[in-house]
Amino acid sequence: MGVVEGLLALGLILNVCVVCNGGTSSPFVRKVEKAVDMPLDSDVFAIPPGYNAPQQVHITQGDLVGKAVIVSWVTVDEPGSSEVRYWSENSDQKKIVEGKLVTYRFFNYTSGFIHHTTIRNLEYNTKYYYEVGLGNTTRQFWFVTPPEIGPDVPYTFGLIGDLGQSFDSNKTLSHYELNPRKGQTVLFVGDLSYADNYPNHDNIRWDSWGRFTERSVAYQPWIWTAGNHEIDFAPEIGETVPFKPYTHRYHVPYKASQSTSPFWYSIKRASAHIIVLASYSAYGKYTPQYKWLEKELPKVNRTETPWLIVLMHSPWYNSYNYHYMEGETMRVMYEPWFVQYKVDVVFAGHVHAYERSVSAKTWSLKLLALQFLI
Ligand SMILES: *[C@@H]1O[C@H](CO)[C@@H](O)[C@H](O)[C@H]1NC(C)=O
Numbered sequence: 543m544g545v546v547e548g549l550l551a552l553g554l555i556l557n558v559c560v561v562c563n564g565g566t567s568s569p570f571v572r573k574v575e576k577a578v579d580m581p582l583d584s585d586v587f588a589i590p591p592g593y594n595a596p597q598q599v600h601i602t603q604g605d606l607v608g609k610a611v612i613v614s615w616v617t618v619d620e621p622g623s624s625e626v627r628y629w630s631e632n633s634d635q636k637k638i639v640e641g642k643l644v645t646y647r648f649f650n651y652t653s654g655f656i657h658h659t660t661i662r663n664l665e666y667n668t669k670y671y672y673e674v675g676l677g678n679t680t681r682q683f684w685f686v687t688p689p690e691i692g693p694d695v696p697y698t699f700g701l702i703g704d705l706g707q708s709f710d711s712n713k714t715l716s717h718y719e720l721n722p723r724k725g726q727t728v729l730f731v732g733d734l735s736y737a738d739n740y741p742n743h744d745n746i747r748w749d750s751w752g753r754f755t756e757r758s759v760a761y762q763p764w765i766w767t768a769g770n771h772e773i774d775f776a777p778e779i780g781e782t783v784p785f786k787p788y789t790h791r792y793h794v795p796y797k798a799s800q801s802t803s804p805f806w807y808s809i810k811r812a813s814a815h816i817i818v819l820a821s822y823s824a825y826g827k828y829t830p831q832y833k834w835l836e837k838e839l840p841k842v843n844r845t846e847t848p849w850l851i852v853l854m855h856s857p858w859y860n861s862y863n864y865h866y867m868e869g870e871t872m873r874v875m876y877e878p879w880f881v882q883y884k885v886d887v888v889f890a891g892h893v894h895a896y897e898r899s900v901s902a903k904t905w906s907l908k909l910l911a912l913q914f915l916i
Pocket residue numbers: 650651742
């Protein structure tokens with residue numbers, strides 16, 4: 543009895559040690575100084591030339607299975623057309639699809655004309671060219687659709703979170719672009735522009751972020767997760783609708799996974815089933831997000847998509863004092879389901895420091911503990 547207790551105690555102590563210090567896996571050391579935002583006249587924020595030229599072009603998956611793409615962009619001189627002209631590399635038969643435009647106001651800021659157009663019925667594994675700004679200044683881009691969903695299709699996801707628009711943000715994006723592994727889709731774990739750091743959440747910084755990231759997101763989908771910097775809740779200036787800039791600018795295919803809200807949804811892409819959760823929407827028992835996730839997890843077909851990936855903004859495990867335990871209440875609600883349905887990997891942002899662990903449950907790393915005990 544005493545021996546068993548001794549071993550258990552040892553196991554627990556080792557657990558704690560492992561959580562505290564998993565070792566160093568990269569020579570990168572973050573600088574101590576605060577990140578400095580790139581000034582508005584920086585090259586990365588340049589406004590594309592030409593009358594009513596589309597800017598801030600971005601794409602994301604437009605359906606459950608990867609055969610549709612949502613194309614979004616902003617025009618500023620006049621509404622212009624919400625049509626997208628597109629064609630596959632192997633054909634010169636061009637098609638046109640019509641979308642919708644939205645605008646919004648935020649305190650004394652008025653947005654440009656924000657267009658969202660969904661291209662559907664695309665072929666898998668195909669390069670498509672597309673054009674926006676039809677009738678005024680037209681700009682051309684391209685993307686490649688993913689392979690058909692299946693267990694044995696290789697695919698490379700990039701992972702970015704908390705990007706912002708500092709000089710370091712530009713380095714982060716370049717680092718991703720220059721990676722020889724060539725990411726095909728970005729899983730973005732929340733906190734996009736950090737416009738809310740500016741007086742009155744100066745939404746001009748949402749526009750500059752859109753222009754900064756266009757060089758990647760116009761050519762490959764970024765899968766969006768909402769972070770705390772998307773909330774933009776500012777009752778002191780009369781802005782009481784949370785997520786207003788984010789939801790007007792970044793559309794996601796939430797209805798395709800029977801979600802009732804853009805903040806939680808799922809997609810399937812290649813061999814992965816990806817569930818996006820909302821750290822800043824209600825997740826307690828009986829809430830819409832809880833009910834949706836309860837129905838969603840049993841739908842995952844591991845024969846078809848062996849990888850089950852979850853994205854969220856606020857991590858459930860974090861050993862830094864910064865944002866410590868902010869994800870704890872959601873962990874308490876959902877971790878038993880993650881264990882039951884064998885989630886492979888959870889990606890989160892929020893804490894601007896890299897950490898990873900093997901599968902964890904209730905703040906202990908099961909596998910490592912067992913290894914030590916043996
Ligand atoms: C909005 O208000 C701020 C603060 O009063 C001011 O500096 C800024 O110029 C105004 N912007 C517009 C577009 O009116």
